Every structure is written in structure tokens, then in C-alpha cells.
Amino acid sequence: MASRQPLSRSRILDAAVSFADEHGVEALTMRKIADALEFRVMSLYNHVTNKQEMLAGMLDVVVGEIGDPPTEGSWKDMLQASAADAHHVLSRHKWAAGEWSKRLPGPNRLRYIESILRILTEAELGPEVVYRGYHAVTMHIVGFTLQEVGYEQSLGDDLEEMADAFLNEMASEFPYMAEHVRGHLDDHDHGDEFAFVLGLILDGLDRAAR
Amino acid sequence: MASRQPLSRSRILDAAVSFADEHGVEALTMRKIADALEFRVMSLYNHVTNKQEMLAGMLDVVVGEIGDPPTEGSWKDMLQASAADAHHVLSRHKWAAGEWSKRLPGPNRLRYIESILRILTEAELGPEVVYRGYHAVTMHIVGFTLQEVGYEQSLGDDLEEMADAFLNEMASEFPYMAEHVRGHLDDHDHGDEFAFVLGLILDGLDRAAR
């Protein structure tokens, strides 16, 4: 049996990440992770201290998938590239953005934060713009992804179905929202909204610094 | 006994909101809410269909505390005022921002969304900027608040203590982050960051529309 290699913290975290990717973090259970690894529940506690700490570890595994930002280019380009990478990673693990603000940073997240702050600091925008810019950039990465995955999660596969139902029943009461929902259903290309909004923020920071 | 008025959906939601405000949403339990109301658990199910639906209802109660946006002033001022109001409400109920993206909108949230979209649409920015602007504004309201309350929640009361410990142990490995943490501890006035970043976004939308 391939699975009879001994348990380890890292094997547990990987299994838990895969499970959450597939079934959502709210379905994640110590017992199910143990089952997937073909061990008994209690064995997990030899390698993780409890479920909360395991979730923090899982998030840090995900953050570890974000690569180092580029070292060439303008500070805006470097931040756009790094944020896009983070966005892709968080989109792959739809539960992760929701955990981000609930867990203290692990080693990988500390490294990631440091790399964002380094780019902002070396852009010579002044301490106040760096301070606020950091909050703005991370807020955008996590907040935007969270908004994107939120509806997918709660509506499941019948997203379009629900949207149609809404348009039929509520369009007269909520005309502006009906228009917005039509925007979602359109095959119109809305472009890269993530990069667009981040661009507004970065341009604004640039302007505020000068 | 004052509490022997009959149970109702609204009394349950109010009790649940108060409980979550005080103890956090992760400590919220059907049994505890029933206890607080001096009924038995199963009675709750006569008025809410299950815990998930109750949480959706709780969030909509909170959204109901957000007032209508002003009807006078520039579109930017109206959005700043409405967003600030939403921010205050979500800051009062620290668990609510985390639920926002996980629940489908209830009646109060539909009304709120409609009011934001109305302001954007009547600003005549063009359909594409309205579409993206709506996502940007709501992302900011929820994302920013989530980031603000996140650390407060997970670090509890010893936030400053933790920050000091970080500075002592990690400042050499993460110099930029150490500087950022110092920024948090400073008695410097960082101004209204929420309004500042929203301002960047709104100015950017304005510029994109022209």
C-alpha cells in the first residue's frame, strides 16, 4: 500500500488542502482527512495541534504556491504581476481567501507580505503611501477574490439558472440590479477586472505620492 | 417573565446577532441561542429552516442597519457617505463581513445593492464603468472591513503584545514588515484609510469614464 508511509504534518496538510479544494472547507473534518490518508483520527494529533492550527497550516501551504514577484520592471508592473499570481492561486483554492483574514500569517505569508512591502518601499512613495498602499493592495487581492468565489460557492452550478429566475421575478423591483445581472450573463468581454481595479488603486497611490 | 412572549423569527435573529457580536460567529450554536431565549433548541426550527438560513437572515438584519444613501451631492460624495455608513455597521458586527460573500443577498441587501447601482448609473459613467465600479465599491467595503477586523479577531486583546514580540524576534528577517508593524503601533494619525482608498477607486472610475 503506497499510503503506508508514515504520517507527517506535510502529508496531512496536502490531503486537507485537496479535500477543501474538492468539497469546500465547511465539509472538512478531522475524521475525513484521516480516512483519506487511511489513518485513524487521533493519529492526526501527533502532527498538528488541532483543527484551527491545521487550517492555518493549510492556508500557508496555499500561499507557498504564490511565486516570488518579478525583480524587473516598474513597481506598478511588479505589483500587478505578483497580485495576478496571488489571484490565480487563491482562485484555484476557493476556500483560501475566506481563511486569509481569520488566520495569523505563517512563514510563507510573512515572506509574501515582505515582498509586497519591499516593492512599495523601493518605489520611494514615502512612508505614508507605503503604509496605506500595502493595505490597499492586499485588501484588493483578498477582497476581490472573495467576491468572485463567493457567488460561485453559494450558488453552486445553477448560477445562470438563479440569475434567470431573478430577472423574471425581480427585474421590476430592482431595475438597476437586473441590468447588472444582465451584465454578468452577457457574453460581453468585461476584460480583466481584477487588473483594472488594481490599476486604479496603483495609479491613485502614484498620484498621491507626487 | 418578560421572555415568555412567543418565539418569532425576528426575535431569534436579534438574539443570534447579539450573541455573534459578543462571542463571535464560530461560537454560535442553535442550542445557545435557544438557551438565551429560554426555549428549547427544536423550537427554533419552527421559525428558521436551519442554521445556514438563520445566518443568512442574521446578515440581512445587519445590512438593514445601513441607512439609505444621501440623495444630494456628487456621486462620489454619495458613495463615500454610503460606504462609510456600511463600514460602520460592519465594524459593529465583526462577524458580518466574513459572512457577506458566503450568503445570498436577502431583501435588505438587495435594496442596498440597488441603491449603490442607482448612484453609479445616474452618474452617467457608461455601462462598463458602472459594472466594474459596482464590484470595486462593494469589494472595498467588505474587503477593507474584513482586513480590519481579521487581525483584531485572531489576535484578541494582546494585539500590541504580539506586535512587540514580532518586532523583537523577526525584525531582522522581515525588515519591511517590521517597519509596517511600527506604523501600526505609532500614535501617528494615518487618517481615514477607508475613505482614502475608496477615494482612489472613485477618482479612477471617474477618470476611466472620461
Place this chain on the structure above:
DNA sequence: ACCTGAACACCGTTCAAGT
């Protein structure tokens, strides 16, 4: 050092019985 059976104190929810 790592694994595990048994047990504890909880969960959300259903169902049938009461008024």
C-alpha cells in the same frame, strides 16, 4: 516516537408526541 480504542462533551437536525 507514533498509532489507536474508547470515551466525553458537544453539535445540527428529524420525528413523533403533546398543547
Place this chain on the structure above:
DNA sequence: ACCTGAACACCGTTCAAGT
């Protein structure tokens, strides 16, 4: 129509016992 006792199928976690 609303309330509730009993029960079911789960949870996370501890502890003592095994290797």
C-alpha cells in the same frame, strides 16, 4: 400553530494503552 423529549449521526479532542 407552536413547543418539546428522545434519538440519530455526526463533531473535535483527551487519555490511557499499545508498539
